[in-house]
Amino acid sequence: MPGERGRCVSVGITGASGALYAVRTVAALLAGGFRVELVVSDFGRRLLHDELGEAASCDRLIDYLADRYGEDVRAGTLVVHSNRNLGASIASGSYACAGMAIVPCSMKTLAGVAHGLSRSLIERAADVMLKERRPLVIVPRETPMSLPQLRNLVASAEAGATVLPAMPAFYQGPRTLDDLADFMAGKILDALGVPHALYPPWTG
Numbered sequence: 001m002p003g004e005r006g007r008c009v010s011v012g013i014t015g016a017s018g019a020l021y022a023v024r025t026v027a028a029l030l031a032g033g034f035r036v037e038l039v040v041s042d043f044g045r046r047l048l049h050d051e052l053g054e055a056a057s058c059d060r061l062i063d064y065l066a067d068r069y070g071e072d073v074r075a076g077t078l079v080v081h082s083n084r085n086l087g088a089s090i091a092s093g094s095y096a097c098a099g100m101a102i103v104p105c106s107m108k109t110l111a112g113v114a115h116g117l118s119r120s121l122i123e124r125a126a127d128v129m130l131k132e133r134r135p136l137v138i139v140p141r142e143t144p145m146s147l148p149q150l151r152n153l154v155a156s157a158e159a160g161a162t163v164l165p166a167m168p169a170f171y172q173g174p175r176t177l178d179d180l181a182d183f184m185a186g187k188i189l190d191a192l193g194v195p196h197a198l199y200p201p202w203t204g
């Protein structure tokens, strides 16, 4: 991710299970000095509350991340947008944003991205990534999946997105939920082209 644009990444959080993956990803980007343009859907806000507790609310998220992952997260800049603000910076391809991850990505938002609906800021920012040919990482979480959901994954991949299912591996010997979240966040940063040390590479 060279150049000025390379220092900015957007993250969308929607109402699919897996809030821990989202906060670990945001924390790792911030610790790497990135400007993170965060958009959380209404159900994403409920998810943060239900899975991580009151302290993980959007308006206090930076403090939550610092408590959980260390003060290094303050190396970056966290900007939170309303999902209803279709006039936000990241709604335009002219804005210098290098890539986007939707983590976790609900089947509803997946459908909107797959069909270019741009009904919300998350969907619009994702559409911008696709039309500008910049990295878009979709982290779906649903099981089992219906045929329309599977087709929406294919349509998103065909449009240029990386489909990166919330499927942590176990060959690294994870012992905690944080180990699993580190692995998923590491895979997301890999797909965005961001260096990290979230999990050790396989050495054979």
Ligand SMILES: Cc1cc2nc3c(=O)[nH]c(=O)nc-3n(C[C@H](O)[C@H](O)[C@H](O)COP(=O)(O)O)c2cc1C
Binding pocket: 013, 014, 015, 016, 017, 041, 042, 043, 044, 105, 106, 107, 108, 109, 141, 142
């Ligand atoms: C407790 C709870 C868990 C949910 N888990 C999932 C899930 O894992 N995957 C999914 O696609 N939708 C899930 N949903 C449904 C979505 O939250 C719902 O479709 C919502 O409209 C998504 O909107 P959003 O994409 O704007 O966040 C869940 C809903 C609730 C209330």
